[in-house]
Amino acid sequence: MGKNRELSKLVGASGGVYLGGTGAANLLDDVETGSWTPVWSDGTNSDATYTRQVGRYTKVGEFVHLQGYLSISALNTISGANLRITGVPFTSANETHLFSTMYVGWASGLNITAGQSVTGQVGANTAHYFLQLWDGAAGTSPLSATELSDNGTIIFTASYIAA
Amino acid sequence: MALTETTEQQLEIVGNYNHIQIKTTTTTLRDGIPIASANHRKVIGPNDDASGESVEVIDMAAAVHTVAVKDAYNAFLAEQVI
Numbered sequence: 001m002g003k004n005r006e007l008s009k010l011v012g013a014s015g016g017v018y019l020g021g022t023g024a025a026n027l028l029d030d031v032e033t034g035s036w037t038p039v040w041s042d043g044t045n046s047d048a049t050y051t052r053q054v055g056r057y058t059k060v061g062e063f064v065h066l067q068g069y070l071s072i073s074a075l076n077t078i079s080g081a082n083l084r085i086t087g088v089p090f091t092s093a094n095e096t097h098l099f100s101t102m103y104v105g106w107a108s109g110l111n112i113t114a115g116q117s118v119t120g121q122v123g124a125n126t127a128h129y130f131l132q133l134w135d136g137a138a139g140t141s142p143l144s145a146t147e148l149s150d151n152g153t154i155i156f157t158a159s160y161i162a163a
Numbered sequence: 164m165a166l167t168e169t170t171e172q173q174l175e176i177v178g179n180y181n182h183i184q185i186k187t188t189t190t191t192l193r194d195g196i197p198i199a200s201a202n203h204r205k206v207i208g209p210n211d212d213a214s215g216e217s218v219e220v221i222d223m224a225a226a227v228h229t230v231a232v233k234d235a236y237n238a239f240l241a242e243q244v245i
Contacts, residue, residue: 086211087206126208126240127206
């Protein structure tokens with residue numbers, strides 16, 4: 001009986017669980033796992049063909065963690081210098097200038113210079129990551145289709161706060 | 164023993180600019196009893212092409228991704244300079 005009373009304090013009205021306190025910031029009310037399909041896009045075109053196109057996600061509360069593996073066999077009409085990965089499973093939070101980044105831990109087939117590396121960032125109220133290239137003394141610049149190339153492959157992780 | 168599969172799609176409109184979050188749950192049933200399920204998600208934003216989606220998503224996008232919403236969203240994006 002005593003344990004039941006204690007447990008009732010932990011269960012929120014929405015079916016979540018309070019952890020470490022009973023305030024709204026302590027309520028864990030959503031846990032979900034699943035798949036998503038990462039897609040290269042230049043903002044207009046997204047017709048690349050792939051040999052690998054795999055994504056998984058885990059959402060715990062408002063925190064979203066992504067894994068992805070994209071291997072292109074042809075860019076087709078994707079071009080320009082504003083490449084992004086679309087298809088992410090949740091919209092990012094509505095908070096001005098709240099950015100998050102991705103980590104690209106493996107790549108092949110890219111048309112970049114030795115020593116450069118690929119990264120990405122997601123802003124507020126969006127559902128895509130802009131890809132960046134660490135190619136300057138001062139920082140990054142947008143990754144271009146030419147740099148991705150027709151057989152570029154990346155394996156990445158990313159996390160952000162969902163809306 | 165009969166294995167069957169059902170698919171359920173849930174749609175929700177999220178955020179200030181009416182992003183449509185699509186959750187597709189595929190459930191495997193053995194003799195009518197659920198034995199496994201898997202989720203797949205994606206988001207259709209104001210600037211995204213919804214033409215390849217289900218009729219429900221296309222209709223929803225047409226209703227909530229108005230010119231005013233798209234204009235407001237693009238203005239918001241323009242302000243998001245790092």
